Ligand code: SAM
């Protein structure tokens with residue numbers, strides 16, 4: 001493998017920027033560092049999942065090299081996700097290495113985690129330069145939490161959330177809105193986040209990968225949730241944009257920001273600024289399409305020049321928009337699970 005780069009190297013001056021065929025500047029890379037997870041959330045995974053063989057995965061060194069090439073070409077924000085990123089052994093080394101770029105090309109390194117191992121990792125994440133984490137939490141009721149995750153322990157996750165806050169990390173809670181499972185709880189979850197000083201993003205279920213659960217039955221449009229929240233809270237539109245499908249509100253005039261991520265009932269693809277790297281080295285250009293390029297093969301066969309060419313191909317084929325619809329056709333819109341692409 002001929003791959004010359006290290007975190008100490010200056011950014012190459014010859015690195016071309018990242019503009020896709022629709023004129024959108026790509027500044028945000030999400031990386032799924034593993035497709036494995038210690039939970040089995042019903043809307044995300046099947047109870048018995050087949051995970052990739054370890055031999056198919058990018059080495060942490062290769063993930064770092066690809067990420068650094070994206071930074072050299074203009075990516076300013078990286079999110080580590082999965083699967084559960086904190087179940088990958090040695091993920092701390094990747095965090096340390098990418099964290100060294102914060103303030104040197106990279107504006108922000110973040111992570112999305114289920115929180116089960118956050119208590120153990122939070123101080124190191126902060127020391128490496130991470131300042132914000134998203135923690136997925138779909139219920140504050142221990143029994144409902146266990147049901148949704150199939151075997152998760154709410155107390156363990158809350159321990160992780162508070163450890164993250166104690167370590168100096170800003171926490172955003174991600175909650176998938178699920179009809180009949182947590183819909184009645186959503187106002188209480190927002191009140192809790194406001195009280196604890198966390199932000200909250202509510203997410204519509206997306207038809208990604210086969211699961212036992214019926215996503216049509218569980219689908220809860222956020223338009224409906226928003227009406228219920230407005231009865232209890234004063235929600236004021238906030239101009240903040242992330243380049244993704246989220247819209248934001250401030251809650252009761254306070255610091256808490258509520259985000260609504262509605263890929264099904266709202267489409268913000270025109271401003272899309274992101275691409276996603278899977279743990280086996282495929283670069284997906286859109287969560288809702290199968291178009292991808294194989295960066296692992298490019299890197300292993302041709303080094304950085306071939307990696308650049310593969311990234312350029314990706315920019316040319318990035319779709320204009322996704323086309324998610326719930327309840328259309330027999331199966332999920334996209335066969336791969338969110339845990340493969342990195343949520
Ligand atoms: N394991 C980590 C976690 O749960 O935060 C990171 C990976 S998880 C795939 C990232 C986010 O995707 C989580 O907030 C999860 O709730 C969300 N997610 C997973 N499958 C989804 C689906 N089918 N529709 C909508 N959101 C989904």
Ligand code: SF4
Nearest residue numbers: 037039041044083114
């Ligand atoms: Fe695991 Fe996250 Fe998927 Fe839940 S949402 S099964 S924690 S990857």
